[in-house]
Amino acid sequence: MAKIIVVTSGKGGVGKTTTSAAIGTGLALSGFKTVVIDFDVGLRNLDLIMGCERRVVYDFVNVIKQEATLNQALIKDKRTDNLFILPASQTRDKDALTQEGVGIVLDELAETFDYIICDSPAGIEKGAQMALYFADVAIVTTNPEVSSVRDSDRILGILQSKSRRAEKADEPVQEHLLLTRYNPARVDAGEMLSVSDVEDILAIPLLGVIPESEAVLKASNSGTPVILDNASDAGQAYDDAVQRLLGKELEHRFLHAPKKGFFQRFLGGK
Amino acid sequence: MSFFDYFRSKAQPTSAELAKERLQIIVAHERGARANPDYLPQMQQEIIAVIKKYIAIDQDQVSVQLDSNDDCSVLEVNVTLPD
Numbered sequence: 392m393a394k395i396i397v398v399t400s401g402k403g404g405v406g407k408t409t410t411s412a413a414i415g416t417g418l419a420l421s422g423f424k425t426v427v428i429d430f431d432v433g434l435r436n437l438d439l440i441m442g443c444e445r446r447v448v449y450d451f452v453n454v455i456k457q458e459a460t461l462n463q464a465l466i467k468d469k470r471t472d473n474l475f476i477l478p479a480s481q482t483r484d485k486d487a488l489t490q491e492g493v494g495i496v497l498d499e500l501a502e503t504f505d506y507i508i509c510d511s512p513a514g515i516e517k518g519a520q521m522a523l524y525f526a527d528v529a530i531v532t533t534n535p536e537v538s539s540v541r542d543s544d545r546i547l548g549i550l551q552s553k554s555r556r557a558e559k560a561d562e563p564v565q566e567h568l569l570l571t572r573y574n575p576a577r578v579d580a581g582e583m584l585s586v587s588d589v590e591d592i593l594a595i596p597l598l599g600v601i602p603e604s605e606a607v608l609k610a611s612n613s614g615t616p617v618i619l620d621n622a623s624d625a626g627q628a629y630d631d632a633v634q635r636l637l638g639k640e641l642e643h644r645f646l647h648a649p650k651k652g653f654f655q656r657f658l659g660g661k
Numbered sequence: 662m663s664f665f666d667y668f669r670s671k672a673q674p675t676s677a678e679l680a681k682e683r684l685q686i687i688v689a690h691e692r693g694a695r696a697n698p699d700y701l702p703q704m705q706q707e708i709i710a711v712i713k714k715y716i717a718i719d720q721d722q723v724s725v726q727l728d729s730n731d732d733c734s735v736l737e738v739n740v741t742l743p744d
């Protein structure tokens with residue numbers, strides 16, 4: 392049975408697409424046949440982050456409107472086996488997605504895939520609701536910042552009332568907190584909400600903490616999901632998150648600022 | 662945190678503490694509102710309009726709240742009457 396995972400947040404720009412690309416790649420690397428779907432109709436970006444922007448021919452909306460088959464629209468990743476991308480349409484708007492149409496496409500994907508990752512657009516309106524409606528699992532991507540935490544709580548409310556599982560009174564959507572762009576030095580200085588602050592407020596299980604990292608921009612520059620940069624802190628943190636998603640218990644890393652050496656402190660280096 | 666910040670933090674919360682406190686309040690408030698029936702905002706407005714018809718008061722001198730617990734719901738209307 393395929394598992395449908397939505398990467399959602401309410402607030403924009405918190406790292407949903409970065410996370411969808413990383414976690415999709417991580418699941419594929421672990422041997423699961425995985426597809427990542429860009430639900431951000433009109434603002435396609437997953438293709439760039441995953442480095443397949445020049446190979447887009449047909450998109451999600453074409454498939455829904457039966458202008459193309461799924462096989463024509465799916466892009467097979469060149470680096471990672473078992474990994475596919477279904478790009479968003481760049482020319483339509485979010486009304487092009489219908490619940491019925493999305494449901495049919497997801498059903499067809501579920502026949503052959505183990506994991507279906509839905510990269511949600513920002514907001515709490517139709518586009519975001521469409522991305523989360525069919526989800527079994529939600530990765531609530533949150534930055535340690537007031538507006539992001541508040542919006543995440545609103546998205547949790549929507550998952551609990553407007554998802555298919557909520558409407559059918561099935562077992563609720565499994566919620567996970569992914570705290571991204573975490574800056575331990577600022578947390579230590581009392582300038583940023585800590586992991587436990589955000590956990591206290593949102594009260595959902597923690598999947599992972601992704602540090603604010605230079606590796607993310609570098610990865611997006613080259614169109615390589617950051618999880619493939621396994622020397623980087625963010626890459627390793629995403630890798631841990633994937634393993635936890637698969638049921639492994641791992642201690643959280645990168646929660647503390649690296650201790651400055653004597654000379655660094657002496658010279659005032661960062 | 663510098664040496665002096667340590668003493669200051671006794672009196673003043675850090676900015677992260679302030680953020681957490683504000684979030685806890687607003688999130689609790691919004692979660693409460695989520696559980697309310699859809700007609701509540703409209704009904705609140707109409708109740709306030711009726712009171713205003715008879716008494717000169719400001720909007721913020723009236724509060725209409727629905728509190729629910731396991732076996733009953735209480736609709737509470739609080740009006741601060743002018744002197």
Ligand SMILES: Nc1ncnc2c1ncn2[C@@H]1O[C@H](COP(=O)(O)OP(=O)(O)OP(=O)(O)O)[C@@H](O)[C@H]1O
Pocket residue numbers: 400402403404405406407408409410431511512513571572573601602603604605607608611625
């Ligand atoms: N851990 C991180 N460290 C540093 N930069 C990051 C991190 N995560 C994301 N970013 C940066 O934040 C920006 C937004 O990321 P991303 O596009 O993944 O967010 P999004 O939630 O998908 O945005 P939108 O709501 O517009 O779809 C990008 O510039 C990305 O490089």
Ligand SMILES: [Mg+2]
Pocket residue numbers: 407408409431436510511512
């Ligand atoms: Mg995005």
